[in-house]
Amino acid sequence: QVQLVEHGGGLVQAGGSLRLSCAxxxxxxxxxxxxxxxxxxxKEREFVASISWTGTRxxxxxxxKGRFTISRDNAKSTVTLQMVNLKPEDTAVYYCAADRRAxxxxxxxxxxxxxxxGTQVTVSS
Numbered sequence: 008q009v010q011l012v013e014h015g016g017g018l019v020q021a022g023g024s025l026r027l028s029c030a031x032x033x034x035x036x037x038x039x040x041x042x043x044x045x046x047x048x049x050k051e052r053e054f055v056a057s058i059s060w061t062g063t064r065x066x067x068x069x070x071x072k073g074r075f076t077i078s079r080d081n082a083k084s085t086v087t088l089q090m091v092n093l094k095p096e097d098t099a100v101y102y103c104a105a106d107r108r109a110x111x112x113x114x115x116x117x118x119x120x121x122x123x124x125g126t127q128v129t130v131s132s
Contacts, residue, residue, distance in 0.1 A: 009034030009121050011103045016126030019093055023130070027088040029103030029123055036084040037061070040109040043077060043088045044116050045099035045128075052116045055101070056088060059111035066112045071097075093130045100125040 015027040027043070042057040056077040057066045065077050076089040086103060104119035113119070 009036070009039060009105050011105060011121055011123035013101065013103050013123040013126040016101060016128045018129045018131065021093060021095055021130055021132050023093050024089070024091045025093065025128060027090070027101055027103075027126060027128070029086045029088075031084040031086070031105065034105075037081040038107050039105040039121075040107070040111050040113065041077075041079055041086040042104045042106075042109075042113065042119060043086075043101060044104055044119075045097075045101045046125075047099040050099075052102070054114035054116065057109075057111060057113060058086065064111045066114070068114070090128075093128075095130045095132045097128060098130050099128060101128050 010033045013029050043055040044052050046052040058077045062079045074092045079086040102125045103123040105121040106119040109118045
């Protein structure tokens with residue numbers, strides 16, 4: 008089993024940037040599709056981005072396309088979400104997720120078996 012720990016959340020003004028990272032341990036990192044999801048208060052968890060095993064394919068929710076970039080470093084067992092031009096509606100707890108059987112484009116959170124504890128991102132207007 009893989010364990011995931013997110014870092015990098017915080018408070019930022021609208022238009023600002025944040026970089027989230029997720030460190031994995033306990034598994035063969037390169038065998039997992041990795042994803043980022045977020046959940047705002049009172050809302051369901053939603054897909055943000057995902058990346059294939061080697062990092063050659065990436066997928067994004069329409070709401071973040073062009074502003075967020077997902078990447079991975081298999082040598083360091085990390086996946087990163089670079090966020091720029093942040094908006095107040097990006098405020099949420101952001102979760103890193105992993106699964107060995109998911110498609111790289113999988114946006115259904117129920118298809119991911121492993122989750123981090125989440126990190127809060129707050130964007131002020």
